[in-house]
Amino acid sequence: MKYEMRIPAGVPGQTLAEIMEKFDVEIKQTDYGPIIYGEKEDLENAQDIIIRSLNERINELEGKK
Numbered sequence: 856m857k858y859e860m861r862i863p864a865g866v867p868g869q870t871l872a873e874i875m876e877k878f879d880v881e882i883k884q885t886d887y888g889p890i891i892y893g894e895k896e897d898l899e900n901a902q903d904i905i906i907r908s909l910n911e912r913i914n915e916l917e918g919k920k
Contacts, residue, residue: 860898862889863905870908874901 862871862882871882878901880893891901 856895857892858895858898859883859890859892860902861887862891863909864888865909865912866905867908867912870905874904877904 874880874891875882878893878897880891880897880901883890883892891898893901
């Protein structure tokens, strides 16, 4: 079964490219913003990468890196 997951604001294009390369997902544009479309396990793995990417960016902005 395929599911949808909204992409939060601020996720870099490089991160989205990494997700598309590693997992069998599609990125689609909806009226409410972009989504990732795919199997549940792939979306969970994509979510982990998105969280890691956003945390790295936050650390850079706070000067922790």
